[in-house]
Amino acid sequence: MGAEWAEHPGSLAVSGSSAAPAAARRQTLPGYFSAGRPGGFSAVYGSVMDLVDKMDENEWNYHGEGNKSLVVSHVQMSRVLRLLKYSSEDAENAPQTTEETFRQMENIVDFSNNVMSPLLGDKFVHSGEVVKLPLEFVRQLSIKVQHHRPAWRCDKVMDIYSGAALCLPNLTTPSIPTHNPPLCVEIKPKCGFLPSPEHVSKDIKTKVCRHCMHQRYKVASGKWKRKSLYCPLDLFSGNRQRMYFAIKHLIEEPQNNFKIFKGGKCIHGDRDEMLSVSSLLQKLRPYFSCGNGRNKTVLHDFIQVLVDSLLSSDEEGDEGVERRLEGRMVCEASLCSTEFLRTDPQPLPRDSVLGRILQVQLLDSLDIEGLLPLYRRVEQYLHHFPKERSRLQIDGPYDKAFLEKLQKCPAEDDGSIEYAVAKVQQYRVAMTAKDCSIMVTLVPRRDEEDGSERAAFSFSASILDLDPKPQDGVRRQQRLDHRVVSAYLRDDPGPSPPLYPECTLLIHPV
Ligand SMILES: O=P(O)(O)O[C@@H]1[C@@H](OP(=O)(O)O)[C@H](OP(=O)(O)O)[C@H](O)[C@H](OP(=O)(O)O)[C@H]1OP(=O)(O)O
Numbered sequence: 110m111g112a113e114w115a116e117h118p119g120s121l122a123v124s125g126s127s128a129a130p131a132a133a134r135r136q137t138l139p140g141y142f143s144a145g146r147p148g149g150f151s152a153v154y155g156s157v158m159d160l161v162d163k164m165d166e167n168e169w170n171y172h173g174e175g176n177k178s179l180v181v182s183h184v185q186m187s188r189v190l191r192l193l194k195y196s197s198e199d200a201e202n203a204p205q206t207t208e209e210t211f212r213q214m215e216n217i218v219d220f221s222n223n224v225m226s227p228l229l230g231d232k233f234v235h236s237g238e239v240v241k242l243p244l245e246f247v248r249q250l251s252i253k254v255q256h257h258r259p260a261w262r263c264d265k266v267m268d269i270y271s272g273a274a275l276c277l278p279n280l281t282t283p284s285i286p287t288h289n290p291p292l293c294v295e296i297k298p299k300c301g302f303l304p305s306p307e308h309v310s311k312d313i314k315t316k317v318c319r320h321c322m323h324q325r326y327k328v329a330s331g332k333w334k335r336k337s338l339y340c341p342l343d344l345f346s347g348n349r350q351r352m353y354f355a356i357k358h359l360i361e362e363p364q365n366n367f368k369i370f371k372g373g374k375c376i377h378g379d380r381d382e383m384l385s386v387s388s389l390l391q392k393l394r395p396y397f398s399c400g401n402g403r404n405k406t407v408l409h410d411f412i413q414v415l416v417d418s419l420l421s422s423d424e425e426g427d428e429g430v431e432r433r434l435e436g437r438m439v440c441e442a443s444l445c446s447t448e449f450l451r452t453d454p455q456p457l458p459r460d461s462v463l464g465r466i467l468q469v470q471l472l473d474s475l476d477i478e479g480l481l482p483l484y485r486r487v488e489q490y491l492h493h494f495p496k497e498r499s500r501l502q503i504d505g506p507y508d509k510a511f512l513e514k515l516q517k518c519p520a521e522d523d524g525s526i527e528y529a530v531a532k533v534q535q536y537r538v539a540m541t542a543k544d545c546s547i548m549v550t551l552v553p554r555r556d557e558e559d560g561s562e563r564a565a566f567s568f569s570a571s572i573l574d575l576d577p578k579p580q581d582g583v584r585r586q587q588r589l590d591h592r593v594v595s596a597y598l599r600d601d602p603g604p605s606p607p608l609y610p611e612c613t614l615l616i617h618p619v
């Protein structure tokens with residue numbers, strides 16, 4: 110998109126991501142909003158630069174939010190602004206200076222550009238630009254969006270003090286003319302493999318995946334009312350039937366793992382705006398079976414298109430994600446029929462969006478339990494030599510050198526601090542890949558075939574939320590791991606006969 114991004118009058122300032130120090134890169138261009146990033150993205154998402162002279166909160170709508178940021182979308186242009194959030198208590202104590210907030214944003218862009226994009230593939234990653242917004246605009250915006258926010262997210266408030274935001278293409282509104290508005294599906298797949306037995310103390314961790322174990326804990330702690338039957342290992346399996354099953358469960362109980370956008374508006378998966386599956390299928394009907402299909406056919410066709418897009422690979426003769434994972438891709442808690450699990454594993458294409466994410470997740474080779482001694486080695490070393498923090502790039506800069514150190518980490522522990530740091534950094538990168546989301550954009554087109562018209566889609570996939578996880582997040586992970594496993598074992602009713610809705614699946618042969 111960058112090449113076509115022009116400078117237009119506006120009241121934003123932006124900074125891109127380069128090797129220059131953050132402060133030098135953040136241009137303050139009062140009266141201008143400029144941006145640039147290579148790639149032909151503006152053909153699809155439109156040029157940012159028709160942004161108005163003055164930022165006007167009336168031109169931005171609430172779009173969505175996660176734990177850390179709130180996103181607003183422009184009413185006309187295909188752009189979003191992503192603003193950071195803080196817990197209300199922190200906000201009162203002004204947790205960060207403006208300069209620190211900008212540095213945090215720039216770190217996010219650098220990490221996405223220099224670390225995650227090379228690992229995941231730049232065709233999937235759009236890192237965005239840091240922009241400086243007028244504070245009055247941000248304050249008005251925060252008032253405007255407040256009543257659209259889901260109550261359960263309101264323990265945090267939007268940052269209204271720094272004016273820092275990330276400007277990104279709005280992936281839910283590609284500006285391609287279509288007869289029906291584009292459909293976008295967001296999936297937060299979570300971790301797609303089981304840890305290796307040599308590193309874990311509890312056998313259950315090698316049988317039941319983290320997401321499925323976590324479900325019990327989440328329901329018990331009141332985060333969700335009902336358990337989701339979605340299992341990430343089915344989604345990442347590469348086996349179309351297991352993937353079908355996984356997506357069906359995501360549709361039925363989306364929690365925060367699944368959203369559908371139609372024409373840029375979330376129509377399913379947002380907790381406050383849940384549709385029943387049958388009303389959802391009504392909304393999807395015009396896209397499938399020429400608008401007159403039965404619910405089952407619509408559901409079947411919709412899932413098939415999604416599976417196609419998640420497995421699509423540009424690599425000729427893609428041989429699939431490596432075989433060393435065999436046995437670590439099946440979760441005992443999944444309700445997927447054993448028949449499907451027994452079938453020869455179809456390898457997940459390496460170059461597909463799921464294949465790329467899984468390979469980065471696998472940088473967590475030791476599990477949190479195996480990593481902990483190395484994390485302690487790093488912490489002790491930093492305790493004695495605090496100035497080494499910067500040489501070791503613990504908190505960045507996230508540049509090429511950072512990625513190289515992480516990639517060149519020796520296979521065996523040589524007892525060095527460098528080895529320990531590289532393993533912790535690999536773990537943190539893997540954590541980002543375990544927490545990112547995929548946005549699949551489906552643009553309807555009509556194919557004329559043998560005189561009969563049938564619905565078809567062009568699809569593309571992007572990966573969002575590629576923020577670096579903080580170093581001290583490792584401690585939180587350790588505590589959470591303990592709580593999740595203990596809660597699962599405490600409630601474990603023992604082996605139960607499979608319940609299977611195999612019949613449901615038979616209704617939708619794949
Ligand atoms: O720890 P997890 O696995 O529960 O993941 C957290 C997510 O919870 P989930 O289980 O997906 O509902 C959590 O998502 P929600 O707030 O539950 O939507 C965040 O993504 C959190 O990341 P961060 O701390 O904001 O950077 C995620 O934390 P980390 O990725 O930092 O662990």
Ligand SMILES: Nc1ncnc2c1ncn2[C@@H]1O[C@H](COP(=O)(O)OP(=O)(O)OP(=O)(O)O)[C@@H](O)[C@H]1O
Pocket residue numbers: 172173174175176177178179180189191277278279280281295368544546573574576
């Ligand atoms: N570029 C984009 N285009 C369209 N929608 C987006 C874009 N970026 C984010 N969103 C929407 O905003 C939501 C929140 O964004 P994001 O996941 O980045 O927040 P977060 O707070 O970092 O999440 P988490 O809870 O995982 O920490 C996303 O789930 C998605 O629906």
